[in-house]
Amino acid sequence: MIIYISGGVRSGKSSFAQQMALSLSANPVYVATAKIWDEDFRKRVERHQQERGPEWINFEGYQNVADLPIEDKVVVIDCVTLWLTNFFMDFDNSIEKSLSAFKLEIDQLQNLPGTFIIISNELGMGLHADNEVGRKFTDLQGWANQYVANQAEEAIFMVSGLPLYLKRRQSC
Template identity: 65%
Template sequence: MIIYVTGGVRSGKSRFAMDLALRKSPNPVYVATSRIWDEDFARRVKRHQDERGPEWTSLESERDIHLLPLAGKVVVIDCVTLWLTNLFVAFEYDIEKSLAAFKAEIDALARLNATLIVISNEIGMGVHPETEAGRKFTDLQGWANQYVAAAAYEAIMIVSGLPFILKSKN
């Protein structure tokens, strides 16, 4: 089962997802999808790590997340944007190949017997990107978000720390 959580930067997505995971399991799994690109990003990652207590199992994977030992677990995957960045770079900024690889991952994850809380960013609601690569990535992110939301059992948007239910099959 996929629960999709989206919102803007610093909207409270990760906190909401982690709280939800802890309500569903005493020992959830956190999957970090990011690369450490620079010092600032390393500090951001460290802050996220410090927010998790000993009850969490932390895994890191830039790609092939479906190969991780997630079956039977409650899992937070943080986040689609960084995961897509890894694919976008690996496929040399090819939107079609990146999106196909991402969709295949989501399909494989959806077949797992697990509760997957997938976090993403709504980057298309901001300023129009200046560069061609930025515009391509914004398109890729939008299509990827639509795909996860369609596959999700539940979709939630976080705005200013408040959850808005977009979709629920309850």
């Protein structure tokens, strides 16, 4: 099952996702999709790591996330934006190749038993990028977000730390 959580920077996505995961499992899994490229980003990653306690199982997954030992687990995947960046860089800024590879990974996750809480950023709500690469990535992000939200059983948009439910799981 996929639960999709999106929102802007510092909207509360990660903490909401982590609280949700802890409510579903005593030992959830956290998959970080980021590559650390500078000291400021390293500090951000360290802050996120400190926010999680010892009950978390942590993995780094730049690509091939479904190949990690996450089957039958509650998993937070943080985040689509950085995951897409890995594809976008590897495929020389090709939207088509990046989106295809990303969709394949989402499809593979859907075929695994478990709960996958996927976090993403909403990039298209701000200013337009001032260069071609930035505009291409924003388009890629939008299409990827649409794909995950469509595949998800639940979709949540975070605003100022509050969840807005776009799509709820069907109860039995």
